[in-house]
Amino acid sequence: MIDSLKHQWFQLATKYTKDNILTESLWIEIKTQYELNARYYHNFSHIDAMLKQAETHKETIENYNAFLFAIWYHDIIYKPTKQDNESQSAVLAKKRLKKLHLKQNTLENIEQLIISTKKHEIILDKNKDNALLLDIDLSILGSDWKTYQKYTENIRKEYRIYPSFIYNKGRKQVLEHFLQRETLFFTQPYQSKLETQARKNILKEIELL
Known part of the structure; x- marks a missing residue:
């Protein structure tokens, strides 16, 4: 699974940068976070399941790459004792993905998609991707x-x-x-x-x- 996930990450990130060192460093950070010992559900298995479901809905997703980035980063910060995991994950996502030179509106879209997973309520009314992301996240x-x-x-x-x-x-x-x-x-x-x-x-x- 790890090799497959790494391949998918590189496929996505290299659409925006030719800097393989940057792509690798972002991957290492993602991998480190999702493989923390305290994660029993919010780990790479969860991300893998979401990515697979996203693939089956690819034709209906308006901004597929932004959708994938939101999946990758939506639980990157996860501490059960904290109440701001989603907002912290969104901040980190925006900070890291700026390095890939994503457009500002795309960064903001990803940020809002991630934040919406806190209460699992749609906050982007005109963005159909928001509804699908929440459904995939809670499909378990x-x-x-x-x-x-x-x-x-x-x-x-x-x-x-x-x-x-x-x-x-x-x-x-x-x-x-x-x-x-x-x-x-x-x-x-x-x-x-x-x-x-x-x-x-x-x-x-x-x-x-």
Whole structure:
């Protein structure tokens, strides 16, 4: 998987720069962050899954390269004890991608896409890519129960600093917030394919907390 991800990163980055040293240094930083020992879910497996889903929707994504950059950087900063991971990830993405000479409006688009993953709410109303990114990011919610259960176990490991009585309360609040939404997913393909299963999974997890 790592070799494939590195190849994909180089394919993307070298569209904007011929500086292989820069491309390599950015890759090393990305790799280092996503391979941190404390990451059990928000790691390269998550990025790989998102990139694969993005590929299947390539024809419907308005700014595909910006979409891919947003995937690469949306969880690059991830500390369970912090509340500003997404904004910090967005800041870092903008800082690093400036070196690739991306246009300012593209940088701002990537920044907003990343920030939107904090509350998983669309903040770019006229940008259909925003809805799809959020659906891809949360697609794990609509997986089969065994896969979903593994996901919940990995999330719990990332928050292992907290005792169960604190974690369970916070997790339940997050899950109930999702259930209160009219739909968990924003795009028709994800609604039709994953919505029902996602709600079943969430309800079952709440029962087990």
